[in-house]
Amino acid sequence: xxxxxxxxxxxxxxxxxxxxxxxxxxxxxxxxxxxxxxxxxxxxxxxxxxxxxxxxxxxxxxxxxxxxxxxxxxxxxxxxxxxxxxxxxxxxxxxxxxxxxxxxxxxxxxxxxxxxxxxxxxxxxxxxxxxxxxxxxxxxxxxxxxxxxxxxxxxxxxxxxxxxxxxxxxxxxxxxxxxxxxxxxxxxxxxxxxxxxxxxxxxxxxxxxxxxxxxxxxxxxxxxxxxxxxxxxxxxxxxxxxxxxxxxxxxxxxxxxxxxxxxxxxxxxxxxxxxxxxxxxxxxxxxxxxxxxxxxxxxxxxxxxxxxxxxxxxxxxxxxxxxxxxxxxxxxxxx
Amino acid sequence: xxxxxxxxxxxxxxxxxxxxxxxxxxxxxxxxxxxxxxxxxxxxxxxxxxxxxxxxxxxxxxxxxxxxxxxxxxxxxxxxxxxxxxxxxxxxxxxxxxxxxxxxxxxxxxxxxxxxxxxxxxxxxxxxxxxxxxxxxxxxxxxxxxxxxxxxxxxxxxxxxxxxxxxxxxxxxxxxxxxxxxxxxxxxxxxxxxxxxxxxxxxxxxxxxxxxxxxxxxxxxxxxxxxxxxxxxxxxxxxxxxxxxxxxxxxxxxxxxxxxxxxxxxxxxxxxxxxxxxxxxxxxxxxxxxxxxxxxxxxxxxxxxxxxxxxxxxxxxxxxxxxxxxxxxxxxxxxxxxxxxx
Numbered sequence: 001x002x003x004x005x006x007x008x009x010x011x012x013x014x015x016x017x018x019x020x021x022x023x024x025x026x027x028x029x030x031x032x033x034x035x036x037x038x039x040x041x042x043x044x045x046x047x048x049x050x051x052x053x054x055x056x057x058x059x060x061x062x063x064x065x066x067x068x069x070x071x072x073x074x075x076x077x078x079x080x081x082x083x084x085x086x087x088x089x090x091x092x093x094x095x096x097x098x099x100x101x102x103x104x105x106x107x108x109x110x111x112x113x114x115x116x117x118x119x120x121x122x123x124x125x126x127x128x129x130x131x132x133x134x135x136x137x138x139x140x141x142x143x144x145x146x147x148x149x150x151x152x153x154x155x156x157x158x159x160x161x162x163x164x165x166x167x168x169x170x171x172x173x174x175x176x177x178x179x180x181x182x183x184x185x186x187x188x189x190x191x192x193x194x195x196x197x198x199x200x201x202x203x204x205x206x207x208x209x210x211x212x213x214x215x216x217x218x219x220x221x222x223x224x225x226x227x228x229x230x231x232x233x234x235x236x237x238x239x240x241x242x243x244x245x246x247x248x249x250x251x252x253x254x255x256x257x258x259x260x261x262x263x264x265x266x267x268x269x270x271x272x273x274x275x276x277x278x279x280x281x282x283x284x285x286x287x288x289x290x291x292x293x294x295x296x297x298x299x300x301x302x303x304x305x306x307x308x309x310x311x312x313x314x315x316x317x318x319x320x321x322x323x324x325x326x327x328x329x330x331x332x333x334x335x
Numbered sequence: 336x337x338x339x340x341x342x343x344x345x346x347x348x349x350x351x352x353x354x355x356x357x358x359x360x361x362x363x364x365x366x367x368x369x370x371x372x373x374x375x376x377x378x379x380x381x382x383x384x385x386x387x388x389x390x391x392x393x394x395x396x397x398x399x400x401x402x403x404x405x406x407x408x409x410x411x412x413x414x415x416x417x418x419x420x421x422x423x424x425x426x427x428x429x430x431x432x433x434x435x436x437x438x439x440x441x442x443x444x445x446x447x448x449x450x451x452x453x454x455x456x457x458x459x460x461x462x463x464x465x466x467x468x469x470x471x472x473x474x475x476x477x478x479x480x481x482x483x484x485x486x487x488x489x490x491x492x493x494x495x496x497x498x499x500x501x502x503x504x505x506x507x508x509x510x511x512x513x514x515x516x517x518x519x520x521x522x523x524x525x526x527x528x529x530x531x532x533x534x535x536x537x538x539x540x541x542x543x544x545x546x547x548x549x550x551x552x553x554x555x556x557x558x559x560x561x562x563x564x565x566x567x568x569x570x571x572x573x574x575x576x577x578x579x580x581x582x583x584x585x586x587x588x589x590x591x592x593x594x595x596x597x598x599x600x601x602x603x604x605x606x607x608x609x610x611x612x613x614x615x616x617x618x619x620x621x622x623x624x625x626x627x628x629x630x631x632x633x634x635x636x637x638x639x640x641x642x643x644x645x646x647x648x649x650x651x652x653x654x655x656x657x658x659x660x661x662x663x664x665x666x667x668x669x670x671x672x673x674x675x676x677x
Contacts, residue, residue, distance in 0.1 A: 023472075039520050040612055048526070070421075070424075070425060072421075097378065100459070101458070102457075102458060103456060103457050103458030104459065105458070106455055106457070106458055107454055107456040107458060111456040111457060113457045113460055113461070115424075115457065115460035115461055116460075120421075120424055120461065121453075121456070121457055121461070124447075125444055125448055125491070125570075126446065126450070127444070128417065128444060128449055130414075130417070130420035131413060131414040131416070131417020131418050131420070131445060132417050132420050132424065132449065133421060134414065134417075134421060135414075135417060135418030135419060135420055135421020135422040135424075135425070135429075136420070136421035136422065136424060137423040138406075138418055138421070138422055138425075139421065139422040139425035139426055139427045140402070140425055142403055142425070142427065143426060149425075151568075161413060162413045162414060162417060162444075162445075165409070165411035165414035166414050166417070166418075168409060168411065168414075169408075169409065169411060169418060173406075190640050198494060227352065272349035296579050309432045317467070324459070325454050325455050325458065325459040326454070326455055326493050326494055327391075327454070327493075327494050327495070327496060327515065327517075327518040327519075327520055328517045328518050329516055329543045329544060329596060333397065
């Protein structure tokens with residue numbers, strides 16, 4: 001498979017997963033938090049943060065990682081997890097809260113993770129993944145494994161102190177870590193720009209510490225892939241931390257039940273024209289690969305349909321599981 | 336991932352050393368035995384603020400193990416703790432130094448939301464074997480931001496082990512146990528115990544979750560009252576118990592050593608016999624861990640219970656103000672007498 005087709009497959013799988021998860025989450029809870037009469041039918045409960053529209057960033061970066069490389073993510077982590085090599089069915093089971101999910105139903109969407117492929121978890125706290133990633137990179141350097149760490153974060157994360165602490169730390173110890181700012185231009189439900197001092201702040205703050213930053217069109221998967229490949233090669237060669245600043249757009253609300261009425265409809269319509277999947281499909285058509293693109297889409301839909309069916313039929317965790325995996329010392333006695 | 340080879344531990348022997356040196360000795364032994372153990376924090380390069388990273392021969396641990404394993408860090412508490420979580424997930428056993436427990440509040444998300452929850456949220460995929468050293472307690476004339484005892488806060492968080500050693504021997508044995516634990520351990524040494532001298536039996540491990548009898552009330556176990564405490568306050572309790580013994584009141588003093596999981600069996604057994612329990616701690620009395628001990632004893636025995644802690648005031652600078660926050664042996668003896676007469 002040529003490279004763009006491979007990238008396209010990952011993006012399309014992420015989109016299919018997000019669309020299916022969104023459909024399975026509708027109607028359970030209103031944006032105001034009240035339960036609706038459909039609550040019992042809803043299979044994905046709780047806050048579901050979709051990465052619809054941001055697929056090119058996860059895809060372009062993770063295409064250059066191996067399972068030994070470690071990854072921390074955000075609350076919007078489905079795309080990163082799939083791109084890092086996780087199994088869509090086990091992910092869907094987790095979103096459904098089933099015992100067969102990645103986290104045995106203990107984490108759900110916001111804590112999706114697959115440690116077996118180096119994906120150390122989505123995180124419910126903005127910026128929290130960065131210090132963990134620099135610690136992981138620090139350990140990889142001490143252990144001389146040759147692997148690297150990558151941390152995805154949003155533009156909202158750069159206004160929290162741990163962002164600056166983590167970047168400083170990575171540069172001081174020259175750690176093998178790639179920081180990826182997935183700049184979707186909005187922090188939860190508030191525009192980031194008026195809340196952020198300075199222009200191109202994610203890049204500028206990194207550069208102020210001597211960390212080279214590369215800005216890229218985050219909806220052009222080939223551009224992201226090319227930039228990430230170069231930075232990751234430099235990091236593997238011992239060049240220390242780098243930052244990739246990818247400008248993208250979040251097509252959905254903060255959570256799946258958020259209608260995002262705080263956005264200008266014209267802005268949204270314009271952004272949808274810049275959808276990374278549509279763009280990649282156009283390129284594939286131009287290159288005479290339209291049929292293969294269509295086949296990839298059909299395969300992704302079939303894969304996710306099967307994941308939904310498996311997750312729907314999967315068992316719930318036993319109540320006793322609520323008391324396991326808390327801590328070793330005194331476990332089962334002191335809860 | 337590649338794994339380091341491990342070697343055997345030091346031979347057993349008894350030495351006199353300080354509480355700070357006892358911890359440094361345990362850490363040195365653990366670092367020799369397991370190359371996955373690393374330490375990091377502010378000022379570790381000079382042996383730690385209180386000398387707790389300096390060996391009995393006066394050598395800084397960084398000179399023994401190098402700056403890659405004893406890591407001098409920027410003043411970045413959130414990232415010291417968060418990086419500790421990442422290191423643990425990537426196969427190391429980090430010891431993270433928070434200088435004083437008060438400053439760990441700058442790393443509270445990393446400790447409470449990240450370290451403590453990792454194993455559970457991710458369905459057992461991750462483990463965070465991390466020791467966070469958070470020195471607690473009043474430190475003379477250091478006022479309100481360097482003198483707090485927060486053990487109850489961390490005992491409240493599922494996933495955390497909380498340890499508070501009161502002697503050099505316990506600091507040695509419990510730090511070894513904390514380093515061997517697969518859990519995130521909040522390890523709370525007392526700042527006014529750093530210089531305390533005592534005998535340390537090297538090679539002796541102390542199981543987490545096991546209390547010790549710091550003062551036996553009577554030879555036959557028929558004591559009049561059970562006093563439970565931990566950390567530096569144990570020594571005031573023992574002084575009080577001696578004073579009470581001279582008056583013919585037999586008090587058994589139990590040192591919890593581990594705040595979570597705490598040794599319920601030891602406390603319930605003693606309180607069931609004595610029918611009277613006094614819990615003493617240096618922390619503010621309101622919503623302190625003493626309330627948990629007292630309530631548990633009240634729920635499971637017919638013992639009368641009482642608590643003694645600091646008033647709910649910030650620790651003041653001037654001696655007259657600071658003293659208001661200190662629980663004295665005399666106060667403990669008075670509270671015990673009141674409990675017996677109640």
